[in-house]
Structure formats: C-alpha cells, structure tokens
Amino acid sequence: MKALIEFQEVCKYYHMGDTTVVAADHISFQVYQGEFVAIVGQSGSGKSTCMNIIGCLDVPSEGTYLLDGRDVGQMNKNELAEIRNELLGFIFQQYNLLPKLNLLENVEVPLMYAGVPKKERRERAKVALEMVGLADKMKHRPNELSGGQQQRVSIARALVGEPSVILADEPTGALDSRTGREVLGILQELHAAGHTVVLITHDNSIAVQAQRIIRLEDGRVIYDGPADAPEAVVTPRAAGRFGGVPS
Amino acid sequence: MSILESVELAVKNIVSSKTRTFLTMLDIIIGVAAVIVIVGLGNGLEQYVTDSFSGLGTNTLTVTVMSRGSTRTLSVDDMYAIVDENSQYLDLCSPTVTMPGMVKIGSETVSTTSVQGVSEDYLDIAGVTVSSGRRLQYSDMANREKVCVIGAYLDQAYYGGNAVGQTLRVGGQSLTIVGVLAQQDDTLEEGGSDDCLYLPYTTASRIAGDVSSYIVTMREEDYIDESVAALESALYEVFASDDYYTVTSMAEMLETMTSMINILVGVLAGIAAISLVVGGIGIMNIMLVSVTERTREIGIRKSLGAKERYIMEQFVIEAACTSALGGVIGILLGDGLSAVASTVVTRLMEETLTVAPTLSAVALAFGISVGIGILFGYLPAKKAARLNPIDALHYD
Ligand SMILES: Nc1ncnc2c1ncn2[C@@H]1O[C@H](COP(=O)(O)OP(=O)(O)O)[C@@H](O)[C@H]1O
Ligand SMILES: [Mg+2]
Numbered sequence: 001m002k003a004l005i006e007f008q009e010v011c012k013y014y015h016m017g018d019t020t021v022v023a024a025d026h027i028s029f030q031v032y033q034g035e036f037v038a039i040v041g042q043s044g045s046g047k048s049t050c051m052n053i054i055g056c057l058d059v060p061s062e063g064t065y066l067l068d069g070r071d072v073g074q075m076n077k078n079e080l081a082e083i084r085n086e087l088l089g090f091i092f093q094q095y096n097l098l099p100k101l102n103l104l105e106n107v108e109v110p111l112m113y114a115g116v117p118k119k120e121r122r123e124r125a126k127v128a129l130e131m132v133g134l135a136d137k138m139k140h141r142p143n144e145l146s147g148g149q150q151q152r153v154s155i156a157r158a159l160v161g162e163p164s165v166i167l168a169d170e171p172t173g174a175l176d177s178r179t180g181r182e183v184l185g186i187l188q189e190l191h192a193a194g195h196t197v198v199l200i201t202h203d204n205s206i207a208v209q210a211q212r213i214i215r216l217e218d219g220r221v222i223y224d225g226p227a228d229a230p231e232a233v234v235t236p237r238a239a240g241r242f243g244g245v246p247s
Numbered sequence: 248m249s250i251l252e253s254v255e256l257a258v259k260n261i262v263s264s265k266t267r268t269f270l271t272m273l274d275i276i277i278g279v280a281a282v283i284v285i286v287g288l289g290n291g292l293e294q295y296v297t298d299s300f301s302g303l304g305t306n307t308l309t310v311t312v313m314s315r316g317s318t319r320t321l322s323v324d325d326m327y328a329i330v331d332e333n334s335q336y337l338d339l340c341s342p343t344v345t346m347p348g349m350v351k352i353g354s355e356t357v358s359t360t361s362v363q364g365v366s367e368d369y370l371d372i373a374g375v376t377v378s379s380g381r382r383l384q385y386s387d388m389a390n391r392e393k394v395c396v397i398g399a400y401l402d403q404a405y406y407g408g409n410a411v412g413q414t415l416r417v418g419g420q421s422l423t424i425v426g427v428l429a430q431q432d433d434t435l436e437e438g439g440s441d442d443c444l445y446l447p448y449t450t451a452s453r454i455a456g457d458v459s460s461y462i463v464t465m466r467e468e469d470y471i472d473e474s475v476a477a478l479e480s481a482l483y484e485v486f487a488s489d490d491y492y493t494v495t496s497m498a499e500m501l502e503t504m505t506s507m508i509n510i511l512v513g514v515l516a517g518i519a520a521i522s523l524v525v526g527g528i529g530i531m532n533i534m535l536v537s538v539t540e541r542t543r544e545i546g547i548r549k550s551l552g553a554k555e556r557y558i559m560e561q562f563v564i565e566a567a568c569t570s571a572l573g574g575v576i577g578i579l580l581g582d583g584l585s586a587v588a589s590t591v592v593t594r595l596m597e598e599t600l601t602v603a604p605t606l607s608a609v610a611l612a613f614g615i616s617v618g619i620g621i622l623f624g625y626l627p628a629k630k631a632a633r634l635n636p637i638d639a640l641h642y643d
Contacts, residue, residue, distance in 0.1 A: 052637050055550070057549075057550060057636045057637050057640075058637055077554075077555060078554050078555070078556075081549065081552050081553060081554040081555075082552065082554070084549075084550060084551070084552045085551065085552020086552070090550050090551070092640075096543075096546075096547045096550075096640070097547075098544055098547060098548075100259070100260070100263055109548065109551050110551045110552055112252070113548075113551060113552040113553050113554070113557065114552065118252070157551070161552075
C-alpha cells in the first residue's frame, strides 16, 4: 500500500539572527489511507511545524514530504494552494470561520476556490452541514453559535471538498471537556467511515483517542506506535524526572 | 470563482461597513461631481456663446470705426463703396446703430429690448424673415422714415399679435410698426432673440449719433483672411493709419471664445481631477488598513485553497467597486448640482444658460473613478496576496 503522507528525514530550521532553531530534526514517518494518527508533544516540540508542513502551508528546509505521492517541497505557491484545496481539510483550534459569512457560505468557501458551480456548491455545503447536525442554522452567522457548534461547522467545511486528509490542530483546545469529547467523537466517526485523520495535540488524554500516536520532542520523533501501548503516553523526560530509567 | 462572484463578495463587504465606505468614497464623489458640473458648465457656456453669435452667421465681419481724434472720417456711403469695390469677397453690408434700451409702448417702458438701427439688408444678413407687414426698405433709409419692425415677443406681449400699424416710441421718437419678424427662439422670452426692434439706421443716427459700426457679410466663409485683409487695406487708405478701426470676424471671435472657454474648463476640471487622485490615495489608505484588519481572513482563505490571484482579485475588485460606487453617486450628485447651477445662473444672469453634463463626461468620470480604484487598490491587494498563510492564520 502506498503511504498518503510520507515524511522522509524532514528538517525545518528557523533562523533568528545568528542562531538557528531546529524545529524539525530528521523526522520520518508514514500515514496510510484510513488511519487516525495523533501527533503529540509538549509545547515547543515541533507539532505546529509538522502540522504546517503536512498542511502544505510551509515546506521543509531539508528532506522530502510526499503527499499522495507528490513531492510538496518542489511545488510553487499556486500548486500548494491547489493541494490544500484538493487534498486537505483543516480543523483549527480557533475554528477560523469567516465572521461575515453565514454557515452555508462558510462551508462553501473551499468549493468556491475549487471552481465548483454555485448550485452544486450550495447542495454539497448543505449536505455537509446536515452531517454535523447544523442544517437548520445554515443562515446564521458564526458568532450566533456556541464554540462546539462552530467547531462542527469547521468540520463540515473541512469535509465538504472530500479531502484525502483531515488535519485537526488542537481541535478541542478551546472547548470545554464535554463538547471536546463530542468533537472527538465526530473525528472518530469520520475515521470509522474511512477518512484519514491527523490530530495534533499537546494533551495525552486526547491523543489516546486516536489509533496511533507519533510523539515529538525537540523536533524529533521519540515514539511512533499504537495509542494503546503503555509507553505511548510516557515521555522519557517525565519518566526520568519521576525516577524511571533514563533513555 | 467568477468575476461576478468576486463582485458580489466585494459588494457584500462594502455594504457591511457603510460609514467607512462612504468616507472612503467622499473624495471620489466630490471629484466626479465637480468634474461633471465644470464640464457641463463649460458646455453650457460654449452653447450660450455659439447661440448668441449664431444670430449673425459666422460669415459676418464687424467693422468698428473710432474716428474721434482722426482728421478723416468714413461716411456710410464710403463704406458701401468699399464693400462694392471688394465684391469678390464681400457681399452685403449694413450699418448698425446700437441704441440703449429705451422703448416706450403706450405708457410702459420696456428695457429688455435690443434696439438697433440697420439697413434694408440687415434682415438678410441675420437670416430673419417677416411674418406680417413688410420689411425695412431702401426708401425708409433714404427718407429717414419713422418706422420699425419688431420681434415676435413684443408683438405677442404688447399688441396681442396685431402690432402692424401701431406706434411706439424709441428715445422720444415715435415710430410706426410696419412689420413683425418671424419667431426665432423656441419660446418667446423677455430678453430673448425675439425681444428686438429694428429701425432705419438713418433714423437711428438722428437719435443716437453717427454710424460707427458696420456688419458685412462674406461671399465665401473660407476666405476670412482675404476678406478681412481687403477691408483693412481699404480702411487704411481712408484713415492713413490703423488706429481708427477694427475688423473682427465672427467666426474667429467665436473660435477664440470657444477655445478660451475650453482652456478654462480644462484647467478647472484638472483641479477637480486632483480630488480624484486624492480620493484614490484615500482608497489606498483604507484598503491597507482593511488588509491588516483582515489578515486572519486572508490566512483562512489561503488555508482553504485561495490562490494569490483570488486574494488579489478580491481586494482589487473591492477597491474598484468602492470607487465605482463613489463615481455613480458623484455622477448623480453632479447631475443634481448641474440642474441647480442652471437655475441659479439663469436667474442671476437673466440669460438662459444650461449646465448640461455630457454623456462623454459622465462616462469618462466613471471610467476614471474605476481606474483609480484599480490603480490604488493594486498595492494593498498585492500586500494581501503576498501574506504568508501561517503568519496570517495566527494574526490577531
Ligand atoms: N516562525 C518561527 N520562527 C522562529 N522559531 C520558530 C518559529 N516557529 C516555531 N519556532 C520554534 O521552533 C520550535 C518548534 O515550534 P512549534 O513547531 O511551534 O512547536 P509546538 O507547536 O509543538 O509548540 C520552537 O522552539 C519554536 O520556538
Ligand atoms: Mg504549536
């Protein structure tokens, strides 16, 4: 089987004056069609860097990133925009809905940039809103909704273009634990329906909801395996600090 | 995403912040309105000048004699002789004695009427016919008859259309009305072309003094320079100096006046157009602010697959729509102001002057305002399109 997402020795450097920050240090992993992967790590471990690269918002400084077999590092801005539109569905911590548009129009945006005709766009956006249970509110503005509802709209927007990968960046970060669980539930349903989901979080209790965990520390992968393995949620550093065996 | 949808999106954005949009457009509105009123005023002025000259066709020359101070004089007969001698260029001639408005009809004094002493050829020169009664004729001149022909306005306003045979007084001299002229203007108005009176120049010069100006027609309008030269050399022979006469061609005078008006209008419109440029800079400022405010929106749109071209298009179209809307409002305002100006000027000058916005001025003003929107929207749009999606997404 061909990997949908393939990181080959991906590095990302940020130059700040004289110093160079290594945000991603030779990261390699593969995500296959239909997987539910959580990328987890503490603040500063390189999650956002990975997420930006996976999301084609940024390109690696070194190494290769293949998305659906295509080398993203070789693409220009236009091609990256096309890839984002076709292959990726984003779910952000802050929902990132457009405040001046109603829910239906918000969900339509990716289709608009894909050049889908207006009528078909309407229909597909309606279906996507129905899927997250908000069809009755489609003429409302985002600010008339609760946080959980807004996040459901952004899930509808992520799904509407039928992307290959759903990329969720701290999707529950701004929600209370109950609505957070609801949103996670939806992601699990999507996974069950065959979607590929990549979840980025700093929270172990959320990461374990996924099928597989990739743990980052200082820009390096320190664990890549099933979410239910005991070592998946223990960082060596924490283990060391609490008397565990230092790595 | 089609242009139409981009326009729809832009209009939505414009409408959602009405006050700001209005303030942004203000300079454009003022500039466009000013350009339209000024160009309209220029056209009205040009029309007015042309109208007042066209009474005496553009094939006429005016000779004014200032014999005071000269030992020599030019009699009416001398002038006729000159015209005869140059008959290859010159055709008809009429002395003109302009008299200050002092017509008395019964006990009523009419001050708006233009009163002129002329020859029997004058009506041909002016291209006016008589609708009832007779024209002035050679015998009226020779005998200094106390007769006159009057314009249709006087006939209708004071004699109920039966003026022929009645009398009136000019400068204390009683005159018998022998003819009424055919109506010239569309409507009869006080002070209009039909508010006029012509009497034999011989009679007129008794009241108002010697004949000092003549109107001469040319056989060929194409030979203005030759005709003027012929007249001037003949007059030079009489006076042995060129200080005592002037020869003016109506066509040249009209041309001079028209070009003066055009220069004036050009300068004024240019000044008004500066306001359009200022308006463009205003749009650029507001758009730059708007780009900053909407950084996050731009980031979101980019993450959802918007190419730079779309973002660019969105902002340029928004700027163009804003200034186009300003242009439309300016055009409406300009039309309204033109109507007001027409009324005011007409009332103040007691002359009909129509401030008429031309279609081309309106089209040009609209085009320029859209162009300014695109021009000054370009820089902010470029800035928006170039934003790094990651930074834009995390901007707050
Ligand atoms: N734009 C940037 N410029 C400089 N350093 C950055 C930038 N983005 C991230 N970093 C650095 O790279 C490292 C990884 O950051 P990040 O990927 O944001 O981690 P996380 O999302 O896990 O908190 C951190 O040390 C961070 O300070
Ligand atoms: Mg982060």
